[in-house]
Amino acid sequence: MSKKLKTTQQSRRGFLKGVGAAAAAVGASATPVQAVAAITEPKKRYGMLIDTRRCVGCHACSVSCRSENNVPEGKHRSWVEYTEKGTFPNATLHFLPRLCNQCSDPQCVSVCPTNATHIRDDGIITVDADVCIGCKYCIHACPYDARFLNPETGAVDKCDFCLDRLEQGKEPACVATCFNRARIFGDLNDPDSTISRMVASNAVSVLRPGMGTLPNVFYIGLDYADEHDIRFPRQYIRVTTHRDENIRR
Amino acid sequence: MHELTWGMPVIAYLFMAGLGAGALTTSASVLLRGGQSGKYFSIARYGAFIAPIPVALGSALLVFELGSFQAGHWFRFLNLYTVINLSPMSIGTWLLTIFLGISVLYAFTFLSKDACPGDKQDGLRRLAAWVGIPLGIGVAIYTGVLLGAMPARPFWNSPVLAMLFFLSALSTGVASIILVRALLHRKHASAQAEAHYHESGYILSATDTLLIGLELLAIFLFLMYAHLTIGSVREAATVILAGGELSVLFWFWVVVLGLLVPGIIELAILVPSIVYHRAYRSHRVIEILVPVVVLVGGFMLRYVVVIAGQITHPIGL
Numbered sequence: 001m002s003k004k005l006k007t008t009q010q011s012r013r014g015f016l017k018g019v020g021a022a023a024a025a026v027g028a029s030a031t032p033v034q035a036v037a038a039i040t041e042p043k044k045r046y047g048m049l050i051d052t053r054r055c056v057g058c059h060a061c062s063v064s065c066r067s068e069n070n071v072p073e074g075k076h077r078s079w080v081e082y083t084e085k086g087t088f089p090n091a092t093l094h095f096l097p098r099l100c101n102q103c104s105d106p107q108c109v110s111v112c113p114t115n116a117t118h119i120r121d122d123g124i125i126t127v128d129a130d131v132c133i134g135c136k137y138c139i140h141a142c143p144y145d146a147r148f149l150n151p152e153t154g155a156v157d158k159c160d161f162c163l164d165r166l167e168q169g170k171e172p173a174c175v176a177t178c179f180n181r182a183r184i185f186g187d188l189n190d191p192d193s194t195i196s197r198m199v200a201s202n203a204v205s206v207l208r209p210g211m212g213t214l215p216n217v218f219y220i221g222l223d224y225a226d227e228h229d230i231r232f233p234r235q236y237i238r239v240t241t242h243r244d245e246n247i248r249r
Numbered sequence: 250m251h252e253l254t255w256g257m258p259v260i261a262y263l264f265m266a267g268l269g270a271g272a273l274t275t276s277a278s279v280l281l282r283g284g285q286s287g288k289y290f291s292i293a294r295y296g297a298f299i300a301p302i303p304v305a306l307g308s309a310l311l312v313f314e315l316g317s318f319q320a321g322h323w324f325r326f327l328n329l330y331t332v333i334n335l336s337p338m339s340i341g342t343w344l345l346t347i348f349l350g351i352s353v354l355y356a357f358t359f360l361s362k363d364a365c366p367g368d369k370q371d372g373l374r375r376l377a378a379w380v381g382i383p384l385g386i387g388v389a390i391y392t393g394v395l396l397g398a399m400p401a402r403p404f405w406n407s408p409v410l411a412m413l414f415f416l417s418a419l420s421t422g423v424a425s426i427i428l429v430r431a432l433l434h435r436k437h438a439s440a441q442a443e444a445h446y447h448e449s450g451y452i453l454s455a456t457d458t459l460l461i462g463l464e465l466l467a468i469f470l471f472l473m474y475a476h477l478t479i480g481s482v483r484e485a486a487t488v489i490l491a492g493g494e495l496s497v498l499f500w501f502w503v504v505v506l507g508l509l510v511p512g513i514i515e516l517a518i519l520v521p522s523i524v525y526h527r528a529y530r531s532h533r534v535i536e537i538l539v540p541v542v543v544l545v546g547g548f549m550l551r552y553v554v555v556i557a558g559q560i561t562h563p564i565g566l
Binding site: 107112113114131133135136137139140141142143150152153155207210211222223 | 254255315316317318319320321322325326328329331332334335336337338339342395398399400401402558559563565566
C-alpha cells in the first residue's frame with residue numbers, strides 16, 4: 001500500500017515538474033526552479049495550540065502583542081481571560097488566552113463587502129487596511145469578538161499571527177514571549193511539526209465549534225465558562241477579561 | 250457586553266431604506282395595477298416623490314458611520330463598487346445604488362405638473378415601475394438578511410427577521426404615503442374628486458391594516474421560533490421578553506403603539522366599508538396620527554432589533 005502510494009506521489013511530482021517547466025516557459029518572470037517549488041510545496045495551514053494548563057496568566061503575550069503590532073489603546077489583538085469558578089475549597093482559577101482563531105471557514109471573510117478581509121494560502125486571515133472601509137460587519141460576524149476598529153487607520157484590525165515576523169522566519173510575538181511554552185505555533189498541514197504532533201496526541205478543543213467556523217487555534221484544558229455565561233450561573237463564576245471596561249460582571 | 254458598533258446611523262438607515270423601498274414598491278404596484286385607466290395615479294405620484302429621499306439620506310448616514318470615513322479616508326467607501334461578492338452588504342450596495350437611480354428616474358417621470366396616465370413619459374414610467382418593484386422588494390428584504398446572516402449574533406440569526414423587515418418596510422412605505430397625502434390634502438371642489446380621494450384612502454388604509462396584521466404574525470413567529478428552541482437564540486430573545494432590558498421598548502413602542510393601536514383604529518374605520526359596504530370616510534386627524542405611529546413603530550422595531558442583536562451573544566465558549 002505504502003509503496004503504491006509512494007509511486008503515485010512520485011509520478012505526480014514528475015507530472016507537476018512538467019507542468020511547472022511549461023508554466024515557467026510561458027511566464028518569463030519565474031525561473032523553472034521557483035515554479036516547481038511553488039507548485040509542489042504543500043499548502044501551509046498555520047495554527048496555534050494553547051495549553052491552558054501551562055498558562056499562568058502573566059500577560060506577557062498581551063504585552064508583547066501590543067508592542068509588536070502597535071495596537072491602539074483600549075483595543076486588543078490578544079488578551080487573557082481569568083475565570084474564577086466555584087467556592088472554596090472546590091474552586092479553581094484558570095486562564096484563557098484569546099486571539100483570532102484564523103478559522104478555515106471564516107464568516108468574517110464571507111460577509112466582507114470589499115474583500116478587504118481575505119484568507120491567505122497559508123490559512124491566515126488578514127485585513128487589507130487600504131481596502132477596508134470600516135463597515136464593521138465582520139466585527140459582528142466574528143463569534144470570537146476577535147476584531148475591532150482601529151481608529152487610526154479607520155480599518156478593522158485583528159491578530160494575523162504577526163505576519164511580518166512570520167515573513168522574517170520568526171514565531172508570532174506571543175509565542176516567542178511565552179516563557180512557560182503554553183503556546184505552540186506551526187504548520188498544521190505538516191504532520192511532523194510540533195503542533196501537529198501535539199494536536200494529534202492530546203485531547204484538544206476549539207472555541208464555539210457549533211459556529212461551524214473550523215478554528216485553527218486549539219486549546220488543551222478548555223473550560224465551558226466565559227463572560228457571557230455569567231447570566232446563567234450554574235455555580236459561582238467570575239470572569240475578568242482585561243479587555244473591555246464595559247464588560248458585564 | 251461589547252460596545253455598540255452599529256449605532257443610530259445604522260438604525261436610521263435601516264428604517265429609512267425600508268420606508269423608501271416600501272414607498273416605491275407601493276407606488277409602482279398601484280401604478281401598474283391601475284392599468285391604462287390610471288386609477289390611483291395620485292397615490293403612485295406621492296410614493297414616487299417620497300421614495301428616493303429617505304433612501305438617499307439613509308445611505309449618506311451609513312457613509313458617515315464608516316470607520317474609514319471617520320478616520321479621514323472620505324472616499325474609501327467607493328471600494329464597495331470595486332467588488333461584487335455574496336456578502337449581503339455587497340449585494341445590498343448594488344441593489345441600493347440601482348434602486349436610487351431607478352427611483353429618481355421614476356420620480357422624474359411624475360415631475361411635470363400635468364403628468365397623467367398615458368402622457369409622454371408613460372412608457373418610461375411603467376418601465377421604471379416594473380424594474381422598481383423587484384428592486385424595492387430586494388432593498389427591503391436585504392436589510393433583514395444583512396443582520397440575519399450571522400450565527401455569531403443569535404438575536405438576528407432568524408429566518409423570520411428578513412420577512413419582518415420586509416413587511417415593516419412595506420407598511421411604513423404605505424404609511425408615509427398616507428401621511429404626506431393627508432398633510433397636502435386640500436378639500437376638492439367637486440364631490441367626485443373628494444369621493445375619489447376617500448376611495449384611494451380606503452385602498453391605502455386597507456393595505457396598511459393587512460400589512461400590520463402580517464407584521465404581528467411575523468413577530469409572533471419570530472418569538473415562537475426563538476422561544477421554543479434552546480440555546481443561544483432562546484437566551485438572546487429574552488431581552489425583548491418580560492423582564493428583558495428591551496422589553497418595554499419592544500412591547501410598548503413596537504407592538505402596542507406601532508402595530509396594535511394603528512391596526513385597531515384603521516380596522517374600526519374600515520369595518521363599515523368592508524362589512525356594510527358603506528362609503529369609506531376617514532378623518533384628517535386620523536389620517537395623520539395613524540401613519541405617524543406606524544412610522545414611530547417601524548423606527549422602534551429597527552432600534553430594538555439592532556440594539557438587541559448587539560447586547561446578546563452566543564452562550565458557552
